[in-house]
Amino acid sequence: MAQQKKPRTLSGATTNKAPKISGAEAATQRELLRQAREREERERKVRRTVTFGTLGVVVIGLVVLLIAVVVPALSKKAAAAGSYGLTVGADSAPVTVDIYQDFICPYCGQFDRAQSADLKSLVDAGSVKVVFHVMNFLDSSSNGTKYSTRAADAFVTVAKQQPSAALAFDTALYTDQPAEGSDGLTDAQIADRARSAGVSASVIATFANQPNLDFVTKSNQAAFDEGIQSTPTVKINGTVFKGDLYTAGAFKTAIQAAK
Amino acid sequence: MSDLVDRVHTFRQSNVWIYSTMLVSACLSLLASFVLSVDAIALAKDPHANLSCNINSRISCGTVGVSWQAHLFGFPNAFLGLLAEPVVITIAVACLAKVRFPRGFMLAAQIVYTLGVIFAYWLFFQALFGIGALCPWCLLVTLSTTLVFASLTHINLRDNNLFLPPRAHEAGKAALRMGIDIMIVTLWLGAAIALVFWKYGATVFG
Numbered sequence: 001m002a003q004q005k006k007p008r009t010l011s012g013a014t015t016n017k018a019p020k021i022s023g024a025e026a027a028t029q030r031e032l033l034r035q036a037r038e039r040e041e042r043e044r045k046v047r048r049t050v051t052f053g054t055l056g057v058v059v060i061g062l063v064v065l066l067i068a069v070v071v072p073a074l075s076k077k078a079a080a081a082g083s084y085g086l087t088v089g090a091d092s093a094p095v096t097v098d099i100y101q102d103f104i105c106p107y108c109g110q111f112d113r114a115q116s117a118d119l120k121s122l123v124d125a126g127s128v129k130v131v132f133h134v135m136n137f138l139d140s141s142s143n144g145t146k147y148s149t150r151a152a153d154a155f156v157t158v159a160k161q162q163p164s165a166a167l168a169f170d171t172a173l174y175t176d177q178p179a180e181g182s183d184g185l186t187d188a189q190i191a192d193r194a195r196s197a198g199v200s201a202s203v204i205a206t207f208a209n210q211p212n213l214d215f216v217t218k219s220n221q222a223a224f225d226e227g228i229q230s231t232p233t234v235k236i237n238g239t240v241f242k243g244d245l246y247t248a249g250a251f252k253t254a255i256q257a258a259k
Numbered sequence: 260m261s262d263l264v265d266r267v268h269t270f271r272q273s274n275v276w277i278y279s280t281m282l283v284s285a286c287l288s289l290l291a292s293f294v295l296s297v298d299a300i301a302l303a304k305d306p307h308a309n310l311s312c313n314i315n316s317r318i319s320c321g322t323v324g325v326s327w328q329a330h331l332f333g334f335p336n337a338f339l340g341l342l343a344e345p346v347v348i349t350i351a352v353a354c355l356a357k358v359r360f361p362r363g364f365m366l367a368a369q370i371v372y373t374l375g376v377i378f379a380y381w382l383f384f385q386a387l388f389g390i391g392a393l394c395p396w397c398l399l400v401t402l403s404t405t406l407v408f409a410s411l412t413h414i415n416l417r418d419n420n421l422f423l424p425p426r427a428h429e430a431g432k433a434a435l436r437m438g439i440d441i442m443i444v445t446l447w448l449g450a451a452i453a454l455v456f457w458k459y460g461a462t463v464f465g
Contacts, residue, residue, distance in 0.1 A: 044265065046437045051264050054442045061449055069456050106322070141391050180322060181390070 084219035086159035088166045089129035095122075095258050098235040100133040100228045103151035104141055104184055108232040109177035111245045116171040118252040123167060128255055130167065132159060135220045135231055138180065147184020149216055154190050156212040156219075161203045168197035268438055272417075274354065277410045282351035284406035285344045291399040292340025298324055298396075299335035320394035328385045336382065340400060343375060347407055354414075365420035372411055379404040383451070387458055398455075402448070409444045416440075 085098065097119070101108040122128040134152035142148065151173055159166040172193040178184045185193070191204050223233075234241045234251075236258050243250040270276055302324045323329060329336055350360065350368060360368075383401045386393050415421050416431040423431065434440065 043433065043437050047268055048264055050438045050442050051268075054438075054445050058445065058449060061453065065453075065456060138391075181326070 084215065084222045085131035085133055086156060086163075086166070087129055087131050088159065088163050089123040090126045091129065093123075093126055093129040095128045095255055096131060096235075096237055097128055097255065098131045098133060098233075098238070100135060100223050100231055100233040102135045102138045102148050102231045103155070103173050104138050104148050104178065104180055105231045106177070106180050107246070109174040111232045111234070112171060112174040114246050114248050115251050116167070116174070118248055118255075120167055120171075122252070122255060127259065132166070132170070133219060133223050133228075134216055135223050135228075136216050137220055137224075138231075141180045142178070142182065142184040145183050147178065149213065150187060150210070151185065151190060152216045152219075153210045153212045154194060154207045156215055157206055158194060158199050158203060160212075161206075162199055165194075165197055165199045169194055169199055172197040268436075271438075271441065272435065277413055278351045278355045281407055281410040282348060282355065284403040284410070285347040285351060288340055288400055288403035288407065289344035289348065291396040291403070292337045292344060295320070295324075295337035295394075295396050295400070296335060296341055299329070299337055318395065319392045320396060322392035323386055323390055323394040323397060326385075326390045328382060328390060336378075339375070339378075343371070347372070347411075362418075362420045362422065365415050365418070366422065369411060369415050369421065372408055376404055376408045387454065393455065393459070401451070405444065405448060409440065413440060 101111075119128065119130060123130060132155070134155055136146070136148040136152050139146045139148045155166070155169060155173065158169045173185075173190070175193075187207065191207055194204050194207070195201075232245060234245060236254055241251065241254055243254055245251065298320055302321065306321075306325050324335075332339075346368075353360070379401050382397065386397060413435060416423075416428075417435055419428045
């Protein structure tokens with residue numbers, strides 16, 4: 001479009017000039033124009049390549065994202081989950097509360113500190129059984145000490161061998177909970193808290209061997225496979241409780257209503 | 260199709276498009292900074308405050324907000340956004356109204372904003388690999404800061420506010436005409452998004 005105009009001005013210019021220099025000047029001008037047009041065409045080509053290349057990369061990226069992230073997430077939800085729940089309380093209890101937790105997760109601590117007294121009284125009264133699902137996906141948040149795994153390992157030991165002390169041990173781990181990003185509690189401190197929660201010395205002695213590492217990892221995976229995406233996730237009779245987890249009251253009311 | 264590409268590229272070079280992008284991005288960045296500042300005050304009152312964007316263990320403004328990185332200079336980083344973004348908004352609005360700022364002024368803006376972008380990406384990497392949690396408002400800051408930087412650099416390269424030697428300036432302008440800048444920005448943002456998904460996978464959806 002613009003290319004049509006330029007030659008016209010060029011020819012106009014040639015007629016107006018003195019004949020002697022006009023030939024040489026016109027040739028130079030024509031040469032310059034030709035170079036400009038060539039450059040424009042070159043840039044146009046590069047621009048097209050760059051544009052479609054970038055678009056292509058974006059499209060490929062989206063497809064890869066879809067296949068690598070979205071599809072596995074959906075199919076995992078569909079896959080059957082193994083059972084790694086640790087039940088505390090009377091089997092005959094009419095209400096089941098499932099708790100998915102990681103011992104270094106600050107909100108799990110907040111939840112426990114707000115609700116443990118209510119939960120304990122309900123479990124003691126035989127109206128609720130609690131199924132704990134330990135998770136260790138926050139292992140990277142304890143400066144390499146893998147506090148999530150160590151605490152979960154000890155907790156699984158207690159829940160399996162001395163379930164009557166499990167609730168108290170759970171609460172003991174969340175009292176003065178180590179911050180996310182800290183080293184977590186040392187193994188000795190975990191043992192101390194178990195002792196204060198009434199776990200027997202013989203059970204505590206088995207902590208050192210970390211007998212449940214495999215269980216903890218699989219429990220974590222099973223929770224993810226079930227579709228758990230955050231901790232704490234709390235279910236009452238299989239339905240996720242969406243009310244206020246961090247203040248005492250609403251949770252207890254919901255449990256009593258579920259009877 | 261190819262004609263459309265040329266038209267899009269021509270529009271992309273126009274002042275209206277460049278300054279509008281800058282204006283909208285700076286407004287988004289200001290909004291995010293404001294929310295983060297309010298959150299920082301709430302967290303200062305109560306470190307366990309349950310913020311609206313504490314979606315899960317991976318997406319949590321609270322976890323990010325109480326980290327040392329969030330107060331690198333002794334006050335919440337978001338305050339820097341509150342200070343800087345209104346200046347960008349002013350520049351963008353003035354330029355949309357055809358004001359021409361002196362080259363030195365634009366160069367100073369470029370230098371300060373470059374430091375801002377570096378800081379924003381340092382925080383992005385800290386959140387991803389150090390803190391281990393992301394916050395949606397911080398990600399909005401990362402995105403909009405990138406876009407403001409891209410448009411500011413576009414203008415300054417085009418108008419040679421960067422005091423480049425003529426040959427470098429010509430090469431820069433040619434690169435802009437060929438859309439190299441938009442390719443870099445797109446791939447850069449794409450890489451950032453891919454990094455988030457690679458690190459956190461599907462958790463970011465929930």
